[in-house]
Amino acid sequence: MNKSQKSFRPKARVPKGLRDMSAGMVRAEERMLARIREVYERYGFDPLETSAFEYADALGKFLPDEDRPNEGVFSFQDDDEQWLALRYDLTAPLARYVAENYDALPKPFRRYQTGPVWRNEKPGPGRFRQFTQFDADTVAAPGVAADAEMCMMGADCLEALGIPRGSYRIRANNRKVLDGLLERIGIAGEPGSTTYMTVLRAIDKYDRLGRKGVELLLGPGRKDESGDFTKGAGLSPSQITAVVDYVESGVGEGASDRKLVLDGWRNVVGESAIGREGLDELAEMDALFTAAGYGLDRIEFNSWIVRGLGYYTGPVFESDLLFEVKDEVGNPVRFGSVGSGGRYDGLVERFKGVKVPATGFSIGVSRLQAALELLGKLDVEDVLAPVVVLTLDAANMAGYQAMVSELRAAGIRAELYLGGSGMKAQLKYADKRGAPIAVIEGEDERTKGEVTLKDLILGSEMSKEIEDNAAWREGQPAQVAVPRARLVEEVTAMLARHRSVRGHHG
RNA sequence: GCAGCCGUAGCUCAGCUGGUUAGAGCGCUAGAUUGUGGAUCUAGAGGUCCCCCGUUCGAUCCGGGGCGGCUGUACCA
Structure with missing residues (x-):
């Protein structure tokens, strides 16, 4: 008998960023999904299921490149050599589905969908390589009433999950306001350009890094505590001031009223047409929120909500938990947002060649579950053992x-x-x-x-x-x-x- | 991806300034206590001391490389 054969044993281990879920966790997740589903159904959305993987080109521009074939997405080749990839969210498959069945669908088309998605990224607290999302989207709806509905429905979902009003906040903004600001202060670059995205991402980090950190990221760059250096956007001092002033206009005392926030932003966008349009849209959303009784304790306008992704074209929003989450040892844990969404008018266009306006909201069920678990608010074990x-x-x-x-x-x-x-x-x-x-x-x-x-x-x-x-x-x-x-x-x-x-x- | 810290039993860790059979607590399996979960006592199982290479008479310990984990940061279509 060969010695190496005899001694070989596979190591029993779950791949990093993946996890096994015990009975209590499975039941807790199922309960969460049931509550979210109930809200989505009540808003008139219908279920849709699509497959776990798609042709890679249908998911986006992310064809595997030679150096890092699996960067971001998990992909593999079919026996006809075509590239397939595990879905990394539920929005791209929706766009494919809508494009493929466009003529048969009622428009607007409203569907909800849940299931696991996969991302090949570095895992962290509340961040996995396989996790569950629960999305609702309205396709072929050009007006911001559809976006306002997403925000209100997001708030309803969190409350249905047992998160008390006041312990969470839906934070909304509009990409067009950002576009207006950048246009006014003369930052060159189309939406989607490197500078544009760098500025956006710097703003996005205000929450975490504060004014100082954002200033560095907008200017020369920032060195973190481990000594790692992040390249900045290279703006001039006056441009930096303008951006940071805008960011701070939407937080603290000044944010006491949605209308006041919008008034403050009028100066920010100046004469920019796109900026004005963005503000008008937000004003319309505000009117809808108010009419439906959604006050500041549920939905606010927030200047540093910009979303790092390139495909958003209008209103963007995310939901955050306001209480501090600590891990088992008592260290504070920084969770990202537990839900997010926005308007993406260009996604179906990739397939159809015609503009199909759409907006949606996605709840990060796994992350939310991880947060609630650490808070001890996850009600496990109310199923009686046999x-x-x-x-x-x-x-x-x-x-x-x-x-x-x-x-x-x-x-x-x-x-x-x-x-x-x-x-x-x-x-x-x-x-x-x-x-x-x-x-x-x-x-x-x-x-x-x-x-x-x-x-x-x-x-x-x-x-x-x-x-x-x-x-x-x-x-x-x-x-x-x-x-x-x-x-x-x-x-x-x-x-x-x-x-x-x-x-x-x- | 980049940087810092860390890898000894299922878990939490001790240990060795380089020396024969590597330990504890908890957990696990069983035995004792009339046929009874807790408690107590007893015994047992479980380890390539992360991996490879080097230095050495000898490496879990020293050096190099790799892999893995945690934290920060980046990325998150």
């Missing part, structure tokens, strides 16, 4: 099977102990499982036509007061012998008692 029927006597498996079947037929979660260990281990198993009741039928019970029901929840309460082992065992805490024929009724009664003690359920 009743466990112990199998003490291999010759009587049929009898045990009959009990489990009766319990299941009565709608009670129940399982046979299927391991190979003795009674003590079986109870330990039931305990670890969180089982409310263990059903015990040994020889003694069988001859008497009884079963013993052990109330594991009550027993665990009692054990806190018993130190002595003899007393603990002799007392046979919280168990009762009942006639075998009354198994289902007695178990049902015991479960009902648990429910009333626990007080909540439903």
Whole structure:
């Protein structure tokens, strides 16, 4: 036997940035998805599902390049040599779907979609290489009423998820205001140019780096605490001042009213036509928010919300949690926004050649879940574990099977102990499982036509007061012998008692 | 991608200024305590000391390279 063959063992490990989800996490996520879905449905969106991967050219300009074939997206070649890529969001597949089925769809077309997406990026807290998003989009809707709806629906979703009003904020802005500002202060470069994007991204970091950091990024560049240097946009001092003044006009005291913020921005955009247009759109959105009763405690206009992505063309928005999140060790964790969106009028155009205005909102379910988990606000474990029927006597498996079947037929979660260990281990198993009741039928019970029901929840309460082992065992805490024929009724009664003690359920 | 710190049991870590069989606590598996989850006691399993190369009589420890993790930063279409 070859030595290397003999000693080879694959290392059991989950790939970085991916994770396994235990029962509690799966249930928590499903609950979140159900609540979001309910809101989306109420707003009149219909479900759509598209596949997990697409032809790479349909997803965007991101064909694998030679140096780093998997940069950003995970991609691979089909047997006909065509490049496929795992979807990195749900918007690009939507654009493909709309373009492919354009004539058959009602317009506007409103759909929601959830599912995993994949990005080949460096993972971090609340940042994974596979994560779940939940999107709603309205396609072929030119007016900003569609954008305003997204903002309001985003607020509704967060509240439906149990985040209290005041603990989150939907922050909106308009790319056109930014365009107006840059036009006024004479920054050369079309939207999408390097300088334009560098300025945008610098503004985007105001939240994190403050005025000083943004000034450096707009000017010569910034060195971070690890000594790494980030190249700046190279603006002149007066340009920098203009940009930073604008950014600070939308925060703090000045942001006390959406209308006041817009008034302040009139000077920012000056005579710029595109800037004026942006402000008019925001004013229209404000009117809609106000009419629908969405005040500043839910939606605000915010100058440093610009979104780093190139494809947004109008209103942009994101949702942020306002409370501080700390990790297990107590260090503050910086989560990005838990939802974001905006208007992308050019995405379908890539396929159709005609402009199809669209806007959408995407909730980062995985990130939100990670944040709520660290906050201890993720309600896990309200699913009752099964009743466990112990199998003490291999010759009587049929009898045990009959009990489990009766319990299941009565709608009670129940399982046979299927391991190979003795009674003590079986109870330990039931305990670890969180089982409310263990059903015990040994020889003694069988001859008497009884079963013993052990109330594991009550027993665990009692054990806190018993130190002595003899007393603990002799007392046979919280168990009762009942006639075998009354198994289902007695178990049902015991479960009902648990429910009333626990007080909540439903 | 760039920079800093870090890699010893499932987890949290100790240890060795380079020397035979690498340890603890918790966890896990079992035994004792009448056929009973907690507690207590006993035993057992579990390690290529991240990997490779070099220095050395000898490397978990020293040097180089790699890989992985964390943090910051960048990127996030």
